[in-house]
Structures are given as structure tokens and as C-alpha cells.
Amino acid sequence: MSERETDRLTELAKRRGFFTGTAAAYGGVAGFYTYGPQGAALKDNLEGAWRDRFVTREGHMEIDAPTVMPEAVFEASGHLETFNDMLVECAECGESHRADHLVEDHPDSDVEDAEALPNAEVADLIAEFGITCPACGAPLADEPVEDFNLMFATNIGPGDSSPGYLRPETAQGIFVEFPQFAEYARNQLPFGVAQIGRAYRNEISPRKGLLRLRELTQAELEHFVDPEDDEAPIDRVADVVLPLYSVPQQKADDGELQELTVREAVEEGVVESDWIAFYLGLSKRWYARAGVDMDRFRYRQHLPGELSHYASDCWDAESEIDGGWHELTGFAYRGSYDIDKHAEYSDEDYTVFKQYDEPITVERPTVDPDMSYLGPEFGEHTGFTIEESTESGEHVRPHIVEPSFGVDRLVYTVLAHAYSQDEVDGEERTYLSLPAAVAPTTVGVFPLMDRDGLNDRAYEVARTLRDAGLAVTYDDSGAIGRRYRRQDEVGTPFCVTVDYDTLEDDTVTVRERDSTAQKRVPVPELPDTIGALRDDDRSFEDL
């Protein structure tokens, strides 16, 4: 898609009600978009499709956690520390730099983790090394080092004694409640907990419409697995071909993708975790059905320096828009990092009890003194004993496999990949070739003429289709061709027209968006037929 076409998409999105910048009446605010009726419906359908695929059909649990969490949660998760950038601003040119990076990169410096130091100390080091602004060369010695945290801060209740943050990812809402969710899973690994919800990141400079937002929607799945015993069910997706862009390929710098099946990727070790490989396969199929163009799609492995603080390996699903690649989903292998941290910072038990096949006998020191009795009697000389005991299992910390989908980016990709133009009867036509299952409206219903009872009959047909649970738009304004074009622009896959024959034989025409072909269908069959077309149970050609 050319740059020009992206501009056209943005224009169409605003004009037709997919998305628009928020609060334009007050000058607008960067990084926030409001979905109009079409966009909200599309997004809702994509979320529904995600839920169907990654929750319902996998037997996982879906939960709904708050968007505001107390500070302690993010102390434990590491976001308070690592989601924080140390910035120093040059007084001369105004350029902002990562203060910790400047200190670490200085030739005289042996500091390796400046980010862990207090800001004042980093400022002192800048002065000590005589570090100058990389942009203009002015000394930075007297400039303060300030935190810029990408989390939105707030206060819980009155006053500032109880700080909280808007979550930067939905995941922590799952991790922090892990003990409870494990209980719901009857303490049996593996199990998955999913959540669709908003997350917030106070981006320095949000851009590119829906691709980089300050308030975004994530669909995240945290799959808790036993790293020793649980194997991914890759047989289910073994033959799915993955377009892989691994670290070695990225370093080779020729941009070549490696096309491997899921099974090959695992067996050849290109994708280290069989669980990650499984989700790459499952997701690829799902993306294709959701309307992502598989010719503009790849899985790219994170480079070592790119990995998040919690991840040991990560693959991103990326889509191509306007010649650039954009992340859609991160498939991260988080190890047991998150529940380790919450176990460490809280008093909760973040383990699952794993029963051995055979109980084992161990010797270990036990201490269970009754100090109220022993203390006064023996003073310091309270001892402990070694006892033999039988253990039937052990407490383990599961590893976490996390597919984390950016819903807004998916919406944008699907729209960009659906954007199409062709010519009908010598007239240029713009249409969105959205899959019927995710299109905001499934069927448009029109009277050929707004008279002679056609309108009343058409309205009845629309009513019938709505009663069947279909998303219907009724339109009786202007010429029929104009109404077709309107629906084309919002991606409505089918249009039903009530004409004079309808009054005679109770059939209507069904017109398909992409081909503009038409077929006659009896009205009584219409709800089932349209429903089957939407669900891909029937094809238009076979009508």
C-alpha cells in the first residue's frame, strides 16, 4: 500500500466512522483515538474471534482485572524500575538523552547498570566524566537527571499516601492473582488465563494513528506450563507454514524469511520453545481468517538487546503497512519471572503442587518449636531435630508462555490490508475486503425504489434478519448504486435488494461485495443463508 493509500484509509476511517482523534473540540490529544460505530463493531468482532479461538476453543479461562493497580504490584513486576527512563535534557539544544546510557557508554566509565543508581548519582557521574551533549556538544554537568516513567500515575483514594498506576499491560492483573486462578484450575498444569482489556503507556511521542496509542486494548493469554513435563500439542498445527525471520536471518541482513512448518521449526531448533511454536502456528491460521494478508505477514524474533526485562525469548507477529513492519503480537517466553517476583514481594504462595508418581522419602531438619514453652525453659538452647518424612510431590513455579495481541494494531492492519480499489462500469470503486465474520455490518438491505411498497417489504426483510441476530443496515436513500458503494466502503460483505419481483415470488437479490455479483434467494431462506455465508459455512458461488 502506498503512502497515499494510507492517507486515504485514514480519511475513510474518519468519514465513515471507523476511528477519529479524540477530543478534537478541545484541540485533540495525541495518542488517543475514539472508535466510531464501524470501528467499534469491527474491533468487537475481532475481540470475539480472538476469544473464540484463544479462550473458548482452547478451554482457557477469561478474567477481567482492574486497570488501576496499587504501586506494590508494579514494584514487584519491575515496571516501576524498568519502565522508567532516566532523561537528561540539554539546555543548549533541548535534546533529551538517556542519562544512564550516556554514563554507561562513556570511555572512562566502568558503570554497567547506571539505571539502578539514584538519579543524583548519575548526575554526579555525568559531571565527573564531563559528558557533553551528543547532539550539540554542550556540557551536561549542571543538568538534572529526571525520571520519565511511561506509566500513568494516579492516587487511590484521597491524598497521595496510596499511589497507584494505570496498568501498562493487562498481564499483571493475571499474574498477581495467580494463586487464586491456580485454585480455579484445580491446581493442574497446564492452564491458561486470558484477558481482553485496556492498558496505558504514556508514550513520549505517539504516532501513526492506531499503531502507537497511549490507551490501547490488549488481548493477552498467559499460559502456565510445567517446564519439565508439559509438551505443547504441536500436532494440531504441525503443518502450518511459518514465515520466520529469526535472529540469524536478521543479522544476515538480506531480509530473507525462512519458511518452516511448525514441526520443522521445533525440530530444527529455530523456535526454541515448542509452546511458542504452537502459538505461532495457531495464530497464523487465526490471523488469516481475521483478514491479515499473509503475503504481508511474518514472525520476527527479538534481538537479544531488544528483549523485555521479563522475557528470555520473544517472537513478534508483524504486518507490513506502507512498506514498514509493525508489531501485532508478542509471543514471549516469560519463564517464571513474574510469579517469582510476586512470590518474592508478597506473602502469597505462587506455586502449584505437583504430585510425584511415587512418594519419596527424604530427611530434612524440621523446626517447629513451641517457644512459649521452650523459651523460658531452655533459653538459647532450643534445638532442632532431623526427621524422616515422606513427600508426595513438590511445589513448582510454572513457566509462562504469553501471546500478547495488540487489538488496535490488528484493527488497523485488517483495515489497511482490506483497503481495495477497482473499477465497476467504468467508475472507480473503493471497498474494504473484510472477512464477513469480522465486518461491522454483515448485510445491507435496500428497497430498489423507495415506493410501491418495496420500502415496507424491505424493512420487513431487515427486521427478519435482525431478529436472526445478524448485523443489518437498512438504507432507502438515493440511487441503488450509491447505497452499494456506501456499504462497500465500510466493508459490508452482502447486500440484499428488494425489487418488484420480490412482491411476486418472495425472492430477493443478494449481492456480494468483492465481485458485485448477484444471486436470487427466497426470503424465507435468507437468514440462514446470510448466516452461513458469514460463518464461511457456504460460499457465495454455491448459492
Add this chain to the structure above:
RNA sequence: GCGCCGGUGGUCUAGUGGUAGGACAUGAGCUUCCCAAGCUCAUAGCCCGGGUUCAAUUCCCGGCCGGCGCACCA
């Protein structure tokens, strides 16, 4: 956050130191028996604040928003 460019009805755009014109879209009506036809009428606009000026949509400064480049993207 920095630099460059931009901001005129819902959308696209013309133009001006004396408050604006078009196209498309939308609504009403006429016409119209399947793909943005035509006619009539109607609704609707100079991003915000400050400065210069008798007068600012226009010139200047700042802000906000957008595009591009840089930085950033846990």
C-alpha cells in the same frame, strides 16, 4: 522531546489584511426497475491563545493536533 512542513464545512480543497468559493458527502423534494446519473432547495467551515493593526482566517509569537526525519517504544 528536537528539527522541517502543514491545519479553511463531515471529507477533499480554492482564496484573501476588510470574516470566504468549489467539489464530494448529508438532508428534503422531483426523477429513476440493480451499481457514486440529473435537477431544485437546504444544512454546514477559516485549530486555540496572545501580539501587530482601524480591521487578522490571512502577518508575527506561543500552544495544540497531524505528516516526515531524529530520539524513544519497558
